[in-house]
Amino acid sequence: xxxxxxxxxxxxxxxxxxxxxxxxxxxxxxxxxxxxxxxxxxxxxxxxxxxxxxxxxxxxxxxxxxxxxxxxxxxxxxxxxxxxxxxxxxxxxxxxxxxxxxxxxxxxxxxxxxxxxxxxxxxxxxxxxxxxxxxxxxxxxxxxxxxxxxxxxxxxxxxxxxxxxxxxxxxxxxxxxxxxxxxxxxxxxxxxxxxxxxxxxxxxxxxxxxxxxxxxxxxxxxxxxxxxxxxxxxxxxxxxxxxxxxxxxxxxxxxxxxxxxxxxxxxxxxxxxxxxxxxxxxxxxxxx
Amino acid sequence: xxxxxxxxxxxxxxxxxxxxxxxxxxxxxxxxxxxxxxxxxxxxxxxxxxxxxxxxxxxxxxxxxxxxxxxxxxxxxxxxxxxxxxxxxxxxxxxxxxxxxxxxxxxxxxxxxxxxxxxxxxxxxxxxxxxxxxxxxxxxxxxxxxxxxxxxxxxxxxxxxxxxxxxxxxxxxxxxxxxxxxxxxxxxxxxxxxxxxxxxxxxxxxxxxxxxxxxxxxxxxxxxxxxxxxxxxxxxxxxxxxxxxxxxxxxxxxxxxxxxxxxxxxxxxxxxxxxxxxxxxxxxxxxxxxxxxxxxxxxxxxxxxxxxxxxxxxxxxxxxxxxxxxxxxxxxxxxxxxxxxxxxxxxxxxxxxxxxxxxxxxxxxxxxxxxxxxxxxxxxxxxxxxxxxxxxxxxxxxxxxxxxxxxxxxxxxxxxxxxxxxxxxxxxxxxxxxxxxxxxxxxxxxxxxxxxxxxxxxxxxxxxxxxxxxxxxxxxxxxxxxxxxxxxxxxxxxxxxxxxxxxxxxxxxxxxxxxxxxxxxxxxxxxxxxxxxxxxxxxxxxxxxxxxxxxxxxxxxxxxxxxxxxxxxxxxxxxxxxxxxx
Numbered sequence: 011x012x013x014x015x016x017x018x019x020x021x022x023x024x025x026x027x028x029x030x031x032x033x034x035x036x037x038x039x040x041x042x043x044x045x046x047x048x049x050x051x052x053x054x055x056x057x058x059x060x061x062x063x064x065x066x067x068x069x070x071x072x073x074x075x076x077x078x079x080x081x082x083x084x085x086x087x088x089x090x091x092x093x094x095x096x097x098x099x100x101x102x103x104x105x106x107x108x109x110x111x112x113x114x115x116x117x118x119x120x121x122x123x124x125x126x127x128x129x130x131x132x133x134x135x136x137x138x139x140x141x142x143x144x145x146x147x148x149x150x151x152x153x154x155x156x157x158x159x160x161x162x163x164x165x166x167x168x169x170x171x172x173x174x175x176x177x178x179x180x181x182x183x184x185x186x187x188x189x190x191x192x193x194x195x196x197x198x199x200x201x202x203x204x205x206x207x208x209x210x211x212x213x214x215x216x217x218x219x220x221x222x223x224x225x226x227x228x229x230x231x232x233x234x235x236x237x238x239x240x241x242x243x244x245x246x247x248x249x250x251x252x253x254x255x256x257x258x259x260x261x262x263x264x265x266x267x268x269x270x271x272x273x274x275x276x277x278x279x280x281x282x283x284x285x286x287x288x289x290x291x292x293x294x295x296x297x298x
Numbered sequence: 299x300x301x302x303x304x305x306x307x308x309x310x311x312x313x314x315x316x317x318x319x320x321x322x323x324x325x326x327x328x329x330x331x332x333x334x335x336x337x338x339x340x341x342x343x344x345x346x347x348x349x350x351x352x353x354x355x356x357x358x359x360x361x362x363x364x365x366x367x368x369x370x371x372x373x374x375x376x377x378x379x380x381x382x383x384x385x386x387x388x389x390x391x392x393x394x395x396x397x398x399x400x401x402x403x404x405x406x407x408x409x410x411x412x413x414x415x416x417x418x419x420x421x422x423x424x425x426x427x428x429x430x431x432x433x434x435x436x437x438x439x440x441x442x443x444x445x446x447x448x449x450x451x452x453x454x455x456x457x458x459x460x461x462x463x464x465x466x467x468x469x470x471x472x473x474x475x476x477x478x479x480x481x482x483x484x485x486x487x488x489x490x491x492x493x494x495x496x497x498x499x500x501x502x503x504x505x506x507x508x509x510x511x512x513x514x515x516x517x518x519x520x521x522x523x524x525x526x527x528x529x530x531x532x533x534x535x536x537x538x539x540x541x542x543x544x545x546x547x548x549x550x551x552x553x554x555x556x557x558x559x560x561x562x563x564x565x566x567x568x569x570x571x572x573x574x575x576x577x578x579x580x581x582x583x584x585x586x587x588x589x590x591x592x593x594x595x596x597x598x599x600x601x602x603x604x605x606x607x608x609x610x611x612x613x614x615x616x617x618x619x620x621x622x623x624x625x626x627x628x629x630x631x632x633x634x635x636x637x638x639x640x641x642x643x644x645x646x647x648x649x650x651x652x653x654x655x656x657x658x659x660x661x662x663x664x665x666x667x668x669x670x671x672x673x674x675x676x677x678x679x680x681x682x683x684x685x686x687x688x689x690x691x692x693x694x695x696x697x698x699x700x701x702x703x704x705x706x707x708x709x710x711x712x713x714x715x716x717x718x719x720x721x722x723x724x725x726x727x728x729x730x731x732x733x734x735x736x737x738x739x740x741x742x743x744x745x746x747x748x749x750x751x752x753x754x755x756x757x758x759x760x761x762x763x764x765x766x767x768x769x770x771x772x773x774x775x776x777x778x779x780x781x782x783x784x785x786x787x788x789x790x791x792x793x794x795x796x797x798x799x800x801x802x803x804x805x806x807x808x809x810x811x812x813x814x815x816x817x818x819x820x821x822x823x824x825x826x827x828x829x830x831x832x833x834x835x836x837x838x839x840x841x842x843x844x845x846x847x848x849x850x851x852x853x854x855x856x857x858x859x860x861x862x863x864x865x866x867x868x869x870x871x872x873x874x875x876x877x878x879x880x
Contacts, residue, residue: 235420
């Protein structure tokens with residue numbers, strides 16, 4: 011068993027900060043997943059594969075000298091189209107929630123194989139102008155790529171929340187999720203909205219993918235490591251919610267970081283699972 | 299022993315002679331892998347295929363068995379064969395522990411279960427990798443002696459896998475055709491309805507998971523020695539669940555042999571990829587086949603072949619469709635029938651709150667043996683909630699329910715069903731993938747306490763005759779009209795031989811002539827000695843059938859007495875029609 015050592019206050023604060031950064035990424039990854047599960051009744055495991063595909067494309071472009079953030083201009087529309095195509099398939103075959111999970115499970119395997127064929131199974135690290143930039147805030151170091159991720163995660167979650175709450179499109183989406191037949195009777199074009207939302211989810215996860223490329227080392231099999239923790243954030247945060255996954259992601263990120271500081275880094279995967287089980291048992295109505 | 303089991307054992311015995319032919323080791327390895335995947339896919343199907351709770355964590359249970367055997371071999375130098383039962387036990391224990399937590403939560407449905415089990419794969423992997431079990435470097439078993447079961451080392455592995463596959467198939471087949479298996483298949487279609495009919499859903503899911511894990515653990519134990527060097531990164535991956543899900547879905551999850559068919563097909567395919575050194579292409583192929591199977595063949599290969607076969611066999615054999623005269627009345631309920639008129643169900647001070655809403659606010663009702671008690675009240679007055687609480691679907695917030703002297707509050711729904719109370723649903727909830735006959739047989743097995751499926755089917759046939767559904771025995775519920783679906787609900791309720799039947803708006807939506815036949819049927823049910831609580835809006839039927847009525851209003855008891863008298867009372871008229879009439 012790992013030894014329990016009490017870290018210093020600065021180290022602990024630095025851990026909490028890095029937990030916030032990584033938690034923001036969990037939230038950003040969970041955003042599209044939550045919207046698609048909650049509003050479209052599609053559980054998209056390929057979401058994780060899309061993130062890594064975007065990360066690798068960003069890596070590829072960046073090694074050819076393109077600024078990583080500029081790659082978003084190409085990546086976001088491309089993934090929007092990818093999301094629309096997938097949703098078209100789902101709608102065409104009237105996928106149940108469960109079959110969507112199975113189908114995207116298969117898709118995930120295909121994308122992993124594609125990535126492995128093009129970029130091999132070796133670890134890749136994006137070297138960019140941002141890579142090692144950091145500044146000091148009091149006693150704490152703030153790395154720039156992580157800060158970019160945090161800003162993106164918070165602003166995207168807030169924008170989506172505002173769209174869902176205040177626009178006609180948002181109201182139509184929420185109404186269709188609540189009772190699809192009644193929403194159709196009131197003239198909501200669910201086909202179009204579904205395609206639009208699925209495209210948006212894929213676009214969101216491609217942004218998350220670029221953030222992964224900026225902050226982490228890439229390997230094709232790494233995509234599976236995100237599943238547990240991101241789904242935990244989605245389920246804790248509430249399906250169909252824009253802010254929930256971010257809040258839950260931050261909570262998980264900080265708990266993980268503190269666990270790692272107190273025990274050993276490799277114990278982190280236990281944290282999100284434990285949190286999820288505890289919430290399921292204490293508040294069964296909350297999750298899903 | 300039945301024919302299929304004998305066939306499995308005969309094939310296994312013949313295959314056991316194969317190493318004597320002295321085939322090249324290549325065949326041993328390929329056959330080993332096929333049998334290995336047959337064990338994994340078939341064991342996965344025991345819980346996941348039957349109940350629809352797809353586990354994505356089969357890799358964790360397989361890995362638990364694998365690491366148990368590795369540890370016992372490498373660290374404690376146990377003889378190999380002795381490690382296998384322990385591997386099975388550890389895997390089963392892990393599964394039971396997980397199931398005991400997640401199955402207890404009512405909101406855990408198929409999707410959530412899939413994700414939780416997927417997560418546990420990586421959690422177990424983390425624990426194994428971080429503790430001395432593995433230590434992060436893997437465990438080497440190269441110095442462990444392989445037992446001499448076959449002429450060569452590779453044939454030994456082949457024989458071990460053959461034994462495991464035979465065991466797994468025999469177990470899977472036995473479960474599939476047992477009462478246990480019928481209960482698991484019912485959970486797949488409608489878990490709540492299954493529980494209300496007497497299926498102990500929680501225990502069944504847990505036992506199925508434990509058996510499934512134990513068999514996966516055995517496969518893991520054998521595979522540990524086969525690999526001879528095990529690492530966390532190779533074992534606790536997505537590959538095992540991805541592959542077993544694909545094999546089962548492809549072969550057909552609602553057949554005991556489906557996963558085995560899928561396993562042989564996919565292993566053969568994958569082997570040709572790995573043999574040609576295209577492992578990555580193999581992974582993509584699995585994904586593509588899974589997608590194609592879900593889009594174009596969601597039932598799987600085996601059910602499709604079966605249907606085609608049955609189509610050929612049945613052609614020309616015209617069914618003598620007999621419209622049952624519906625007079626054959628099976629023997630009255632087996633219980634000792636005490637004097638009519640004593641109180642069979644006593645409900646007192648019953649409260650049911652849903653967050654802020656008071657659905658029942660201190661209701662007291664006595665139901666006397668042999669009567670038909672009408673339960674009336676405007677919409678939202680608490681009638682259906684009353685039935686849901688008495689049948690155990692909802693837990694009472696407060697109050698007492700005493701049936702034949704035993705308190706029912708806190709008793710799980712399946713015990714209440716087995717104890718002699720049956721109910722129908724206002725909107726019929728048949729098990730969609732079971733024939734009409736099997737729907738009724740299920741109730742006979744669980745509520746009615748008949749242990750063998752064959753006997754239960756015979757009893758079910760009688761109840762179909764009684765309700766006039768005999769001609770539809772082999773139909774799926776989807777092929778029935780509303781009237782027939784309502785009667786199927788009645789047949790299921792009757793097949794559990796209840797002493798008290800709760801009927802929730804059986805007449806709603808029926809035409810006047812259908813109502814007449816239903817009223818006649820309900821009378822015949824009572825004539826057999828059952829007591830009936832009858833929730834209904836059709837006043838004609840209430841007047842014709844009931845001995846006594848109680849009227850609910852806002853979750854409270856408003857009036858009680860003979861129907862003709864009660865409906866005249868001003869407070870009842872006010873509840874139904876509003877204040878203006880008075």
